[in-house]
Amino acid sequence: FQVLEDHKPAYHFQPKHHWINDPNAPMYYKGLYHLFYQHNPKGSVWGNIVWAHSVSKDLINWTPLDPAIEPTKPFDKFGCWSGSATILTDNKPIILYTGMTKEKPEPGYQVQNYAIPENYSDPYLTKWIKPDSNPIIKPTKENVSAFRDPTTAWKINDQWEMTIGSKVDMLGISYLYRSKDFINWTLVDHPLHQKENEGMWECPDFYPVSTKGEKGLDTTVIDGDIKHVFKVSLDLTKYDYYTIGKYDTKQDKYIPDKGMVDSWAGLRYDWGNFYASKTFFDPVKKRRIIWGWANESSTEDENVKKGWAGILLIPRTVWLDPSGKQLLQWPVVELETLRHKNVQLTDKELKKGDIVEVAGINVAQVDVDVLFKFSNLDKAEEYNTEWDKTFPPEMLAKNICQVMGTTQQGGLGPFGLLALTSKDFKEYTPIFFRIFKTPNTKHKVLMCSDAMPSTLNLNEYRPSYGGFVDVDTTENKISLRSLIDHSVVESFAAGGKTVMTSRVYPTLAIGDKAHLHVFNNGTEIVIVERLDAWSMTKPKMN
Template sequence: ENVKQVYRTGYHFQPKKNWMNDPNAPMYYKGFYHLFYQYNPKGAVWGNIVWGHSVSKDLINWIPLEPAIVPSKPFDRYGCWSGSATILPGDKPVIVYTGIINEKPEPGHQVQNYAIPANYSDPYLQKWIKPDNNPIIKPIHENVSSFRDPTTAWFNNGHWKLIVGSKSDLRGIAYLYRSRDFIKWTKAKHPFHTKNDIGMWECPDFYPISSQGTNGLDTSTLGNDVKYVFKASLDLTRFDYYTIGRYNLVKDIYVPDNTSVDGWAGLRYDYGNFYASKTFFDPIKKRRILWGWANESSTRSEDIAKGWSGIQLIPRKVWLDHSGHSLLQWPIMELESLRGQKKQLNNVKIKKGGTFEVKGINVVQADIDVTFTFLSLDKAELYDEKWKDLPSENLAKSICGIRGTTVQGGLGPFGLLALASSKLEEYTPVFFRVFKKAGGKHKVLFCSDATPSSLNKNEYKPSFGGFVDVDLREKKLSLRSLIDHSVIESFAEGGKTVISSRVYPTLAINENAHLHLFNNGSEIITIERLNAWSIKTAHIN
């Protein structure tokens, strides 16, 4: 069809055509993983929102089904917005979602509804019933047009509990609601969590996480070895932030640890293009899985021309880092079933200004796993103390912008040049740069820089960045990148810091694209080990 189809992905989740945004109500039921998503059946821009629906045996290959929840009742006439699934006792799934009941006020008057399967013996859960006793939660004193995105419910002390995202002026609020029967819900006196001066909390998520090992926990789990994660999507910054904390069961509130920063300068699941994410507990592999949406970075008219917009990133397993202060994320192991041709490298040295091309795999659909080593930290460049004047919530991103790949350094920049054209007119660098701070401490910067990614001047080409909290004593840094035509998802140090970029090369497409390793610092970098695979095209919708 259209030439722009070169940007369609080979193994990321997308519908056949049209607009997609938030992942909704991920769950496992009778042999299938279910994914619902915000979908416009009528076009490639946001609007007419229904719940698209697909099922999968392995979270990688997907069968499309008819939209599961579409506007049809007075309580959702103007839209069926984001929501979550809860599995009630007896393996009975229920969905709670936001219904838009009036067009006005912008963006519409919002209530929370429930839907149940029409036929519990259908593992595809194709038909959903929206009972007439909806809505189950209505705003009373709350902001009627900022009151949405109910979470998965959890159970304790005789009650089901869930939270609804909201705001009051610039205060982000997660309201707590309780119910004995899942039908009659009462608002708790105190919000579950709130934070001033940050704006609307969209798509909140709250879940327990084990302080031992990597297994996930069912959302209702309590215990001494259990910490909690609270995440919100901030509509003003368009990033997903989380804190690690505890659940005060007496007051029924969430309290972030004092090691967690709550707000714009806090931890993000992903320092790039990643929003409105949601987790669920996978009872089969006993893990917690994170789904996140990456929108396009191109213009509205380009989206319309190519007939689609939005992808879901590869689902990630999430667990607590041994420090207890942050999460680790890693692409689900099922992705490895798509690995094809393999290329391996050992002990390749790259000097300042040097590159090394990785050949023999399909570099536009690839999985790259590489460990870099160096002999000394001495050449790390000085961290510029003036950078303390940069906005703290975007510090790493700003430094990635100031110190791009072409600015020579000491220890770094080194990393990958992905989706590179033959004469490097276009390339997307994913790289590390190590700084020395006064007092001798080191700071590791990780960047995914779309600035040189495309000759097309209309695209949004940010240089995303995050810091990596890593001990450099072993003089090693590792990187995994998933490349898929118009998306690059990169995981530093086993998933401590993650950055996803959307890019639209005009020359570096299909067989004209190249992949290089590079170093532009004075310290020699050794590729201790590189494993790279072609990734086969998945059966998606």
């Protein structure tokens, strides 16, 4: 058994080898961050799912422990699927997870179980007990194979509540359950939320955000200067969508704010490869942190050969944008401890067609932070309103990225970074902006992360991801931070307003053969006011 290293990330979370998917039950306990995840201990394809377990002091360096939950009992013997942790009174963690009781879907297939630490004084929480009173929740509906992924619970009227993802036909549903003791649960007569035409809601997440700043809130906070976020992972599209709204505690229902697009044309945490995310409240730094999974974009055969598949993206602090209309996300500050050798550019003018190399550091494993400046918006290219008619709303940004690419010259842009570039530019992954003038004189900022030219290996999935950036263009500036890690390009525009992750597998631009550039292919001059790039040291990673 071998592990192919060429594309293996250095500082993104991953097991030593084999398969990883959803992050589960992230929590902080007695000085340690705990992370569990869906793992196949036998290979690099999905299957034989256990809850693998790692701990960290800083969210960056990780020590593996034995799996916390494995399929051993009738209530989970065909798989221990996703779930969450809740910290009960007296600082006692408890896990709720989905157990597979049968090999194939039939009544009683997906059930909910609980697990508790064997020894609460062990900060490593090495051993977990799955009491024989499991399962504690059985599906009451006909949807025996669509009833999973219980959330972290909150408290209302002295009772615990949590929600479970489901569907009935095409109706996406988040069932609400209530309990006094966390063991005996009753189904509430209405769901927390539901929506037509969505299909299965996987891994729901429901949590408060402050309207008064960046501080995170414990999931049990249900009133005050807050809004609530409701997220689902849509099985049909494989993206994580969220809305911002109100938890109406009288009706015990979640109601998205007016103007929120509550569908798969809505807001996404990440406009690229990011799924099954889960947040938790970090009591140490008083922040809410989100973990998401990025699948490989290589073929299953290649994954088997590589001996590993899947990563988690860098944990991000998440908070409400002052507009109240979207969330902001930023890599946790601890990531910066990996920053090593630095190179900079300042006030570098990029004329039409300019490509400037950023050299002298390990650019296959780098954190790049750049601020672009332009003199005004007068020469921005016209937005083609036909696009609104031809492209479905959920595909609009992506499709514009795809048809325009980096080669179609614009006015203001395309400009940005060329990551993982081969010497002769046969391979490159551009992350870039184009600014458009629209008929109503507002400007639209498009961000793209394009895997199309990333590799000569045409077997790979190479989407051109796109998203709009709701940024105030009158400042004539836009920032871009990209975390480049061998096969990962995870990018944050405008301080975390729009985030986009690509997985890419260059055949030439590997390791020290990779190059990094800033570029401009618009008629207008763009200035790199400042660029910092740091080689990243490899943390202890399982």
